[in-house]
Amino acid sequence: MVFSMFNGSKLFRLAASTSIAALLLGAGVAVANPAVYGAPGYGGGYYQQQSPLGGGLIEALVGDAPGPVRYAAPPAPHAYPGARQTAAYAPQPxxxxxxxxxxxxxxxxxxxxxxxxxxxxxxxxxxxxxxxxxxxxxxxxxxxxxxxxxxxxxxxxxxxxxxxxxxxxxxxxxxxxxxxxxxxxxxxxxxxxxxxxxxxxxxxxxxxxxxxxxxxxxxxxxxxxxxxxxxxxxxxxxxxxxxxxxx
Missing domain, CATH: 2.40.440.10 (L,D-transpeptidase catalytic domain-like)
Known part of the structure; x- marks a missing residue:
């Protein structure tokens, strides 16, 4: 009920999340740190940045926290240094x-x-x-x-x-x-x-x-x-x- 009364206040949500995080930490519940996961390395995949709120209960209570951010992974290096990077340069079957x-x-x-x-x-x-x-x-x-x-x-x-x-x-x-x-x-x-x-x-x-x-x-x-x-x-x-x- 208290949350619904202040549902429009981002300041309150931030304070609430901080208080809840402190309570959880005091109770021995871990709160996730920002982490990189997904498919690191070469090959056209993505690095994905996890939400700093860690997901779960806190993120559900706070509401509109930003979602995961995706970063394009660097392209795979060519087999031969100095080669031009085009689709025609495929390896031999x-x-x-x-x-x-x-x-x-x-x-x-x-x-x-x-x-x-x-x-x-x-x-x-x-x-x-x-x-x-x-x-x-x-x-x-x-x-x-x-x-x-x-x-x-x-x-x-x-x-x-x-x-x-x-x-x-x-x-x-x-x-x-x-x-x-x-x-x-x-x-x-x-x-x-x-x-x-x-x-x-x-x-x-x-x-x-x-x-x-x-x-x-x-x-x-x-x-x-x-x-x-x-x-x-x-x-x-x-x-x-x-x-x-x-x-």
Whole structure:
């Protein structure tokens, strides 16, 4: 009855809530503190701020206390730093990943070549790229190489490096494939993949791919393609000026 007489007074409600909270605390009943709950972290969820009144009896008596406040959680970080955040940059389907022959997975192997540590050696016939670690060891990566008529061999150096490179097909490629885009921005949908290392003044590159199932095949126009995880690993090991031997 007393509450209904003063129902319109926010001041009274505040005083009443304070008195009731004091009584409850004196009786050993806990009153909730403000707390964050919900789904913290990344992934597009929300942080939710609990009412400072704690809900329950006090909030029912006081009435129009503010409801929970929702804060947008920060977006999930991209798999590769520097990538543009667009819906087209989706990860490769699991079915595509499973199509890769296990023999082409990255591995630390024995190596008996005479090249200096830090050299890249491309074994075109066997579809492997070796990064020479020294002391008889190398890191071996599976690769895709030039299709018939586009194979080549020689010695080059890495002249430039790029993260999530844009792709502009050369004129000779457009002459063969007029259906290709004239330009494509970098990202997982781009044929150059996550990283590119340009070889000398040629049009050839060591680069990632948006078609990982082609690793182990003769499919390119002369470039050396790698799985995106592998090309990122190699990219981080190799400075501009690295010697590349293609056999």
């Amino acid at each position: 699991l079915e595509t990943q499973r199509a890769i022959d296990p023999m082409y997975m990255r591995a630390e192997v024995d190596y008996d070549g005479s090249e200096r540590p830090g050299t890249i050696v491309v074994d075109t016939p066997n579809k492997f790229l070796y990064y020479v670690n020294g002391r008889g060891r190398a890191t071996r990566y599976g690769i895709g190489v030039g299709r018939p008529g586009f194979e080549w061999s020689g010695v080059k150096t890495i002249s430039r490096k790029a993260e999530w490179p844009d792709w502009t097909p050369p004129a000779e490629m457009l002459a063969r494939r007029p259906d290709l885009p004239r330009h494509m921005e970098g990202g997982p949908a781009n044929p150059l993949g996550a990283r590119a290392m340009y070889l000398g003044s040629s049009l050839y590159r060591i680069h990632g791919t948006n078609e990982p199932h082609t690793i182990g095949q003769n499919v390119s126009s002369g470039c050396i393609r790698m799985m995106n995880d592998d090309v990122v690993d190699l990219y981080n090991r190799t400075p501009v000026g690295t010697r590349v031997i293609v056999r």
